[in-house]
Amino acid sequence: MVGGKVATGAVWAFGITFTGYSLSFITQVVLARILGVEEYGTYVYILGIMGAATVFAKLELDTTAVRYVAEYRAQGNWAGLTGFSRWAQRNAFLAAAVASALALPWLLFHWKTGHASLVRTGLVATVVFPLIVAVQVRGGILQGFERVAESQVPNQLLRPLIIVVLVGVLWLAAPTRLGAPAALVCNGIAVLVTWLVLGRLLRRSTAAQPDIVPDVGERSVWFATMRGLTGLALAQFIMSAQTDIILVGSIAGVAQAGIYGVASQLAQIVSFGVNAIMFAGMPSLSALHSSGERNRLAEVVQGLARLSLGIALPLGLCLVIAGPWILGLYGPAFRAGFPVLMVLTLQNCVVGAGFGTVQGVLLSMTGRQAIAVKVTGTCAVLYLVLAIPMTHFLGPLGTALATTTAYLVRAIWLHRVIHREFGFRALPFTLPGPAPVL
Numbered sequence: 296m297v298g299g300k301v302a303t304g305a306v307w308a309f310g311i312t313f314t315g316y317s318l319s320f321i322t323q324v325v326l327a328r329i330l331g332v333e334e335y336g337t338y339v340y341i342l343g344i345m346g347a348a349t350v351f352a353k354l355e356l357d358t359t360a361v362r363y364v365a366e367y368r369a370q371g372n373w374a375g376l377t378g379f380s381r382w383a384q385r386n387a388f389l390a391a392a393v394a395s396a397l398a399l400p401w402l403l404f405h406w407k408t409g410h411a412s413l414v415r416t417g418l419v420a421t422v423v424f425p426l427i428v429a430v431q432v433r434g435g436i437l438q439g440f441e442r443v444a445e446s447q448v449p450n451q452l453l454r455p456l457i458i459v460v461l462v463g464v465l466w467l468a469a470p471t472r473l474g475a476p477a478a479l480v481c482n483g484i485a486v487l488v489t490w491l492v493l494g495r496l497l498r499r500s501t502a503a504q505p506d507i508v509p510d511v512g513e514r515s516v517w518f519a520t521m522r523g524l525t526g527l528a529l530a531q532f533i534m535s536a537q538t539d540i541i542l543v544g545s546i547a548g549v550a551q552a553g554i555y556g557v558a559s560q561l562a563q564i565v566s567f568g569v570n571a572i573m574f575a576g577m578p579s580l581s582a583l584h585s586s587g588e589r590n591r592l593a594e595v596v597q598g599l600a601r602l603s604l605g606i607a608l609p610l611g612l613c614l615v616i617a618g619p620w621i622l623g624l625y626g627p628a629f630r631a632g633f634p635v636l637m638v639l640t641l642q643n644c645v646v647g648a649g650f651g652t653v654q655g656v657l658l659s660m661t662g663r664q665a666i667a668v669k670v671t672g673t674c675a676v677l678y679l680v681l682a683i684p685m686t687h688f689l690g691p692l693g694t695a696l697a698t699t700t701a702y703l704v705r706a707i708w709l710h711r712v713i714h715r716e717f718g719f720r721a722l723p724f725t726l727p728g729p730a731p732v733l
Contacts, residue, residue: 321459341475353391430490441578445500453488573599
């Protein structure tokens with residue numbers, strides 16, 4: 296069974312994520328309708344590249360924050376918590392600023408080749424990018440405090456609402472001038488407001504802490520965790536929707552990337568409930584592992600897997616039935632993405648929700664990220680070996696099939712690893728057996 300605190304957090308996270316996804320869906324429909332296939336494709340292509348850069352720039356300090364903030368809170372180590380929080384925010388922002396600077400030569404190359412809209416959008420991205428990374432790290436710190444609503448509302452609800460309002464106002468004021476660069480400017484303003492709000496919420500969460508000198512004595516431990524999680528995140532990113540979009544855009548063109556991006560985003564309807572559940576459960580997994588409550592850990596893991604699959608299956612069925620109609624809302628050209636939508640829905644519903652997601656989270660939150668890196672990295676190589684030729688021959692559908700195959704192999708492998716490491720099976724309908732001492 297999932298504990299009361301985790302279940303409550305999951306309900307909050309699910310509700311916030313559902314509402315946020317609805318707002319994001321409206322935003323993307325509005326943008327696709329206003330921008331058209333080419334400009335919308337440019338917009339999501341740059342966002343995909345920003346997603347790739349985020350893996351390197353944020354150094355997985357948001358996930359590291361969830362683990363150590365939850366752990367230090369459980370131990371009452373307020374000096375370590377404060378020191379880690381400041382250290383994480385500073386290093387993530389500096390890394391993101393360096394990444395933005397490194398993007399300038401790439402933009403100069405494309406400027407010389409005549410891709411004006413792509414370059415202008417990219418220049419906006421270099422300004423927005425450090426704030427996006429800072430938002431994620433602040434959200435991770437709040438998540439470690441088990442402030443589920445406060446860590447999610449600004450980025451999941453406030454940000455898409457601001458984007459759609461700004462895009463609507465700009466379109467009404469100057470409809471002929473609204474392109475991908477202007478859309479990303481609207482996104483950047485929304486990110487700035489989100490960053491400010493999260494900062495205020497974080498200060499309020501730490502106001503009750505005693506006035507102490509921050510302790511950064513465990514920086515070597517933080518670095519070790521950060522490196523392992525960054526390797527895992529890089530492998531996961533290679534198998535992610537952002538890489539799919541970049542691959543499709545590079546091989547089949549930005550118009551096809553836009554269509555794939557829409558189908559991929561719709562398939563995430565299945566995942567948002569799963570992600571909300573994992574979002575709420577991550578601090579508890581870390582705390583239970585830290586306190587040595589192995590039987591309770593097994594119960595929570597199985598409960599998370601059951602709840603995830605129970606939410607994902609009905610949502611997947613809805614997509615199968617209503618998929619063509621929903622794609623048509625973006626514009627007639629986007630209906631071509633229905634086969635991609637079906638493949639990705641199957642992947643998210645069966646492979647991700649019921650099996651792979653909770654297994655990966657469990658390894659990351661219990662200090663076994665090195666194992667997860669090995670498994671996911673190998674599957675990422677498999678993905679690239681399959682995706683490049685399959686995209687050439689089958690187009691976006693080939694990309695989706697390659698992604699699903701790699702995720703299936705990863706889920707089977709992780710299932711075997713979890714059973715070996717913990718003595719129970721992280722499956723929705725399998726009772727955990729006796730667990731070894733963690």
